[in-house]
Amino acid sequence: MRITVIGCCGSFAGPDGAASSYLLEHEDASGRTWRILLDLGSGAFGPLQRVLDPADLDAVIISHLHPDHYLDVTGLEVFWAYHERDDLGTLPIHAPAELPDRIAAVLGRNGIIPDGVSCAPFEHHVLADAERFTIGPLSFEPRLVIHPVEAYGFRITDGTSTLVYSGDSDECPALDELAADADLFLCEAGYIEGRDDHFTGVHLTGKRAGECAQRAGVKQLALTHVPAWTDPQIPLAEAREQYTGPITLVRPMDILHVHP
Numbered sequence: 001m002r003i004t005v006i007g008c009c010g011s012f013a014g015p016d017g018a019a020s021s022y023l024l025e026h027e028d029a030s031g032r033t034w035r036i037l038l039d040l041g042s043g044a045f046g047p048l049q050r051v052l053d054p055a056d057l058d059a060v061i062i063s064h065l066h067p068d069h070y071l072d073v074t075g076l077e078v079f080w081a082y083h084e085r086d087d088l089g090t091l092p093i094h095a096p097a098e099l100p101d102r103i104a105a106v107l108g109r110n111g112i113i114p115d116g117v118s119c120a121p122f123e124h125h126v127l128a129d130a131e132r133f134t135i136g137p138l139s140f141e142p143r144l145v146i147h148p149v150e151a152y153g154f155r156i157t158d159g160t161s162t163l164v165y166s167g168d169s170d171e172c173p174a175l176d177e178l179a180a181d182a183d184l185f186l187c188e189a190g191y192i193e194g195r196d197d198h199f200t201g202v203h204l205t206g207k208r209a210g211e212c213a214q215r216a217g218v219k220q221l222a223l224t225h226v227p228a229w230t231d232p233q234i235p236l237a238e239a240r241e242q243y244t245g246p247i248t249l250v251r252p253m254d255i256l257h258v259h260p
Ligand SMILES: [Zn+2]
Pocket: 010, 011, 020, 066, 068, 069, 168, 225
């Protein structure tokens, strides 16, 4: 598996990049490359087009319905519905149940089918805790994590290597279970110790992300979702005090390889 960081800015798009979005690619046994988007937050649909033609996507997964994780699905819908090609079919989207209503509300119309389009561009699949699903050669296990809205983390495997994506979460047993022995743990660190102590059940700090990675015995930790107003060296230093394995701080357009 290979991940291209499309956007990794926490909570809102920043001056140097979009909010959360990660392109996951994996080749199956026949050599076909599967392309799956994990989140499509505010500002991310633009840089996504520098990396691939969105018409080549196989599926989209939305961890939760905060704008920094789903809002640019509205742009993708316009792209898919009105594309000059008429062979795109419907694009599967795995997300919390309210996503179709949110898209319709942002675009200011009642139904989920755009005006003048003969069929819905998206095939909506509702995420549920611990209900696994597969896309091509990849298996996904979603788990409800701790956040102010229904939010999922994911354990993703190709049969030999395992990627875990925290989505947005504070520390919780489900995240520890998801992350167990992961080859790569892509984990948010939206908060820092001290400044954000009055918030609970929202985001991890670098310290809590590092503690989770250490408890779970992950092979590599990649920190993400640092907001524009935070010096990323702070959560990185916090995590380094807790986790003894290799840590990266992701940047837009980074490519991460997941291998055993
Ligand atoms: Zn977020």
